[in-house]
Amino acid sequence: MKCAQCGHEGLESGVVERTVNVGELGYTAEVPAKVCSSCGAYRLSLDTLRKFGELVAADLAREGVSSPDAFKYMRKQLRLPAKELSALLDVSPETVSRWENGKYPIDPRAVKLLGVMVLASVGDRPGLEYLRSLVQKREPRDLVRRLPALLATGG
Ligand SMILES: [Zn+2]
Numbered sequence: 001m002k003c004a005q006c007g008h009e010g011l012e013s014g015v016v017e018r019t020v021n022v023g024e025l026g027y028t029a030e031v032p033a034k035v036c037s038s039c040g041a042y043r044l045s046l047d048t049l050r051k052f053g054e055l056v057a058a059d060l061a062r063e064g065v066s067s068p069d070a071f072k073y074m075r076k077q078l079r080l081p082a083k084e085l086s087a088l089l090d091v092s093p094e095t096v097s098r099w100e101n102g103k104y105p106i107d108p109r110a111v112k113l114l115g116v117m118v119l120a121s122v123g124d125r126p127g128l129e130y131l132r133s134l135v136q137k138r139e140p141r142d143l144v145r146r147l148p149a150l151l152a153t154g155g
Pocket of ligand 1: 005
């Protein structure tokens with residue numbers, strides 16, 4: 001495998017720290033990567049990117065984060081087009097767009113429903129207890145969110 005940055009031949013298996021920002025939250029985890037010994041660039045497998053996305057979306061859902069960026073992140077993690085989500089929620093596509101742009105405050109019921117869908121997609125069984133956990137929940141004060149390290153899969 002060739003480094004896309006410097007063209008160096010032969011990337012090595014290693015671990016890197018990946019951070020993704022969702023609004024004001026920064027999600028960090030150690031993830032397996034192919035690292036260039038020459039320039040330090042790295043690449044992540046699709047599997048790793050998918051798993052990282054799942055962990056972030058599930059944390060956003062569990063914490064009931066309702067920022068426009070969180071809403072959009074969770075929707076994208078579900079591979080749910082904004083138009084389809086708007087149909088599912090009985091609102092216009094423009095409404096979803098304005099929620100995600102921060103132009104309208106997001107309907108808190110839409111945040112909960114999206115959270116239920118995200119948690120169900122990662123194998124949780126969100127129900128009454130999940131909704132109860134969100135009542136009077138404060139958004140996370142710790143803006144740096146540390147995720148469990150991802151393990152290398154396959155070769
Ligand atoms: Zn390189």
